Every structure is written in structure tokens, then in C-alpha cells.
Amino acid sequence: MGEGLPLIEAFCIRAAAVMHVLHSPEGLMMERLVDWCDQEFGNGEMNYRQAMYVDALTNITEELEEVSREQDLTIADPELAARFWLEGLLGHARLETSTQTVDVEANEKWARAYSEFFFAGLRHSGAISAPSSPLSD
Template identity: 65%
Template structure:
């Protein structure tokens, strides 16, 4: 099964990239040239965010580089210079959103006591998973697995393994700071993650999200989890 519009986009010549026009003083002179280093460094993330907004607003079947280019206000050639095709773009988008989500979660509870920090993160993860963006992320993972996955690549398993590695690292660091004894860090990380994912599935979707109930569950879960793994 091939991604809609992908073959057509590969066969069509990229459009010419536009030039920035900048007004300088009363004469409104035009400056032509390459973007600044700072602009060039921000551009891939800007393109990916535009792609995310196209997916969110128009769906996967309507996703094309033409729409992304219009949304980002750039030429299509600029996208092709960084992402040769739809697979490369969506893979990069998935990695971008995973890292963005990881950084936002890890910033929560920084400097707080062990149980408190993990309680806050558990509540945040549930909220993110059940949010419209979280649901969209699940669809993106399923799309990548359906369209591009094979015997060697499974995007959902890769995300799960990456999350486990990050949680294990956090547990090791937090346990060392708090003086907590954990005999099996990989197993503890798996129990922690599977408990959160299980609660998210049982919650039944974004329409069932209740912040007060989620925060209460996160506190009970965190206290129960760390009480159970104390040596």
C-alpha cells in the first residue's frame, strides 16, 4: 500500500523556492540572499510543524508537500532539499514530536521529591495521551507502521523501547538522589510505563478525560508504585 499523492509528488518537479522581501526604510528596498544561520537552523522544525498542522487539519489522505509548503510559506523545493519523500518527512515528524513530548514531560517536576515528580509526570502523560494532539500522534504511529513498517521496522515498538530507556534512566537518577533501592530498573520502568498506558486505554479516549480524577489516580499510582519497589 502506498501513501496517497506520494508518487505524484515524487514525479512532479519541485517549485522554485521564494525569496524573502524585507522593507528597509522609506524606499522599501528588496534584500535577496540566503536566510540567516538562525533562520536556517529553525527551518526544519518549522517545516515539520507545518506538516503536523496539515495532518491535524486536513488528514492523512489530503497530506501533500504542496499543502505543507503553502502552510509554511515556503517553496516546495525547500522541503525536498531536506526530505526526499513522504516517508522521510513523516519519519522525521514522528521523531520530532516524540522528542518534543519527551522534553516537555521531563521538565515537569524537576527538583521535586521522587514520588511527587513522578506523580506530576504520570498525570501529564495521561493528559497528553488523551489530548487531540496525543490521539493524532497515535494515528501518525499507526500510519507509519501501516505504510512504511516491515519485518525490521516497527515504529510503535521503537517508541515503546525508547520510552522504557528514558524512564529507566530517570529511575536510576531519581533513586540515587533519593537513596531508594530498586533491584531491577528495566522491570520497574516497564511496570511504570505499562501502568500509565493501561490507564490511558481504560479511560476510553479524550472525551473521558477528567483532570481532577487523573491527578488523583496519578498520586495513588505513584505512591503505590514506589511503595512496592522499596528494598
């Protein structure tokens, strides 16, 4: 999703898609299934939710690294950036689902604001840089 788009745009599209999936009936059922699997089959060392988190973190880190190469950016710590990105999305999804009503338009606006805020934070901290990048000040 968002392939070939500037970094912020691509991640904005992905954030909105993640919110949609997590709030869908299928996403809510998946949450229950993961809880049940962890309870029934977890061995205390690694559970399903933890494995899903590690997989998502790996994928996002690789995506950030790939996009930064394609767009001639430098991200100081892609794994940490991926972790902040993922945990922000999951935290927002958790809080939004507690309201029992999901506003798709509001989530899309949130995804845009989150993407802009996230990458502005990376840029401001010096964690992202590129001489010719629109992300540079």
C-alpha cells in the same frame, strides 16, 4: 518535570502530564499517525510504536537510576520498574480513552494514587531501599 522533588512527587507530576498528553487531541492524532506509519512503513522487525516504547523505557530507566543516585536509594531492577511504570500508564490511558470523556481532575487523582501504589509496591517487595529514605519502612 518534578526535578528536585521526592521520587513519588516527581513521578506523580509526570504521570498526570502523560495522561494529559495522551488524552489531548494532539495525543489522539499522534496515536493515529503511529498506527498509519506502522501499517505503511513497518518492516516486521521494528515498527514506530515499538521504537517509541523502547525510547520511553530507556528514558524512564535512566530517570529512575538518576533519581535513585540523587536521593540515595537503591532500586533492584530499574528497567523492570520502568517497564511496570510505563505499561501501567499506557494501560490506564487506553482504558480511559475508551470512555470518550476525559476527567482531568480524576486523572490527576489517579496519577497520585498510581504513584503511591507503585512505589509502595517497590518498597514492599524489597525492590527499593535506602536506610534514610522516606520510602523505607
